[in-house]
Amino acid sequence: MNRRFALAVAAVALLAVSAGCLGYVTGGGEVANETLDAEPNEPYDFETERDAEFDLTADGTYRVVYNVSEREELRLYEGTVYAGDQPLEFEAFRYQYADGEIINGSEFRARGGEVDRTPDETWVRFADDMDEGKLAFSGSGSPRRFTFLAYVEGSHAVTLPPGFSTDVPLVGHVSPRSHEVETVGDRDRITWESVSGSFVVQSYRETDLLIFGGIVVIGSIVAIVGTVKFRRQLEELRDRRRQMGLGVYDDEDVDDETDRDDEFP
Known part of the structure; x- marks a missing residue:
């Protein structure tokens, strides 16, 4: 069985090689x-x-x-x-x-x-x-x-x-x-x-420029809306942390702390 299978594989390979050479x-x-x-x-x-x-x-x-x-x-x-x-x-x-x-x-x-x-x-x-x-x-x-x-x-x-x-x-x-x-x-x-x-x-x-320009405008609007929504969600998260008594460090608070450290070494 194995011998027949090996012979069959060899025959197929020979045909493939012959076909490739013939095609060339x-x-x-x-x-x-x-x-x-x-x-x-x-x-x-x-x-x-x-x-x-x-x-x-x-x-x-x-x-x-x-x-x-x-x-x-x-x-x-x-x-x-x-x-x-x-x-x-x-x-x-x-x-x-x-x-x-x-x-x-x-x-x-x-x-x-x-x-x-x-x-x-x-x-x-x-x-x-x-x-x-x-x-x-x-x-x-x-x-x-x-x-x-x-x-x-x-x-x-x-x-x-x-x-x-x-x-x-x-x-x-x-x-x-x-x-x-x-x-x-x-x-x-x-x-x-x-x-x-x-x-x-x-x-x-x-006319593709109009389509390209429209895509740019729509992309810019989506980016602006996404940024505003993210900032709003961030502020809501800060408010919740304050209500729960957790520490919240705003950028202004960090700047104030930095200024005080510079005044009193």
Whole structure:
């Protein structure tokens, strides 16, 4: 019985190890053409002159356009604290040639490009005739706290949804701090001349300030009422102690005793 159980455990362990190795060898799962060919919620702005331009939406998604000129490949990954690097997941893949022609993910593959996913990253590799183009895709990312790695060096821009801002320091934050904010229509755009490593944009909806202010006011009122109630209960306790003949030392009594001690050493 024990021998059969040990053999069963060994077989299960062998299958688990084999599955893990197989998953790594096969790249952790291919990105489906249906995912790459999905339609973005808004058309991509390929006219940008920046190396990376992000467009955030209030529903928690982003669109990004990268200048990938003179690049052979692009490694896309997310760093995690406990699990290490993880492949970046995205959809609605588009590539624009230097002449302006735009193709989707399946056409990109058919023309020699590659989109491969491993357990650690997603690789985009360009064909020989794709040396002066731009790459775009969409993904999930909240404008309230948008953190992203700089996969290409150079100028970056992040356009917030209408009604969002980073002006108030307590609820708004931008890093690196070497940025500028410009208003484009009814939207704020954060720009950096150069970004390496990563960047963070923490924004808020302007109507959130009313809610935040209301919470602060209510909290202050509760604190004041609580303090007054505590002092009242403390005075009632002192009165009861006096009525019971127990010693009560008020702050004034202690001060008087201290003064007398100073006068008569």
